[in-house]
Amino acid sequence: MARRVAVIGAGVSGLSSIKCCLDEDLEPTCFERSNDIGGLWKFTETSKDGMTRVYRSLVTNVCKEMSCYSDFPFQEDYPNFMNQGKFWDYLKEFAEHFDLLKYIRFRTTVCSIMKRPDFSETGQWDVVTETEGKQERAVFDAVMVCTGHYLNPRLPLESFPGLCKIPPSQKLMAEATKKEQLIERGVMKDTSEDKLEFILYLDDLAACIGAKPSIPLLFLKDPRLAWEVFFGPCTPYQYRLMGPGKWDGARNAILTQWDRTLKPLKTRIIPDSTKPASMSHYLKVWGAPILLASLLLICKSSFFLKSAPDNLQDRISPYLVSIW
């Protein structure tokens, strides 16, 4: 019997979790407390449910080839950096393409997740949900928590009553300068340098599950692809080339990633260069240079004709002398 998985939330993470469960022959049930997919990408004018959501003018800050699902590239005509509405459309396309909507129970809030009394033998969980005031309890073999980390505003104002009062700018500047000096003297650590190298992080995760592409092997098997993987951008399709979750479309997605990037930039229709050009096209292209070259030739030859008799006489006379 397929193992049952509760997926909590139908945002970016929840949708891909449902799909991954299906790929692994698991039986997912997704609980989403709102009435639609997309999580914080579902724009609403007002947030009645208190959820954080994207604002109207939001444009993505990661380009489409880097932020797509690894087995579902954006359509080529999507802008590289798109507004929130377009991004939500993409999520909807993903959900519809893989037929995920039927696994989602909307307007259903997960109230609690508890280990079952026999958890040590079964590893099962008791999940309590609430739909329109009615509570239900169900048993699952696994739970995937995809509730997002931006959903609720995190302002611990009650615990820190003075936090909402921002100090005057002079005081803030003085503090920042003092901090800089301490960092320069080596008394304090510069935490801004504690950034995660994201490609190494992705590689580490992929290596754990055996999905990290082997570049030397790839150079032997498919040099063109290896070149693009090694020297090109680190797009998510790379982690679908081998190992679990291998996707047959990954190679093509990598080799066409620049086409999809350039496509939205081609805003003018230019004539197809493969078609034979018309006579007027040749005249336009070659007419001016030919005319210029002809004028130069005419000028040069008239100068030559004028000076020719003297030059000729100088050159011919020695011969004439020797003949006579």
Ligand SMILES: Cc1cc2nc3c(=O)[nH]c(=O)nc-3n(C[C@H](O)[C@H](O)[C@H](O)COP(=O)(O)OP(=O)(O)OC[C@H]3O[C@@H](n4cnc5c(N)ncnc54)[C@H](O)[C@@H]3O)c2cc1C
């Ligand atoms: C303003 C803003 C701009 C951003 N811009 C970008 C960007 O340009 N590029 C980028 O890559 N990322 C961006 N992000 C990051 C963003 O967090 C991720 O893109 C992504 O939306 C996270 O998806 P998620 O599924 O983890 O969470 P969410 O989108 O928050 O979804 C969580 C879902 O869980 C549901 N849920 C929560 N609790 C329960 C419960 N108890 N029961 C049932 N359902 C529940 C919610 O209703 C929601 O649908 C941005 C974030 C913000 C806030």
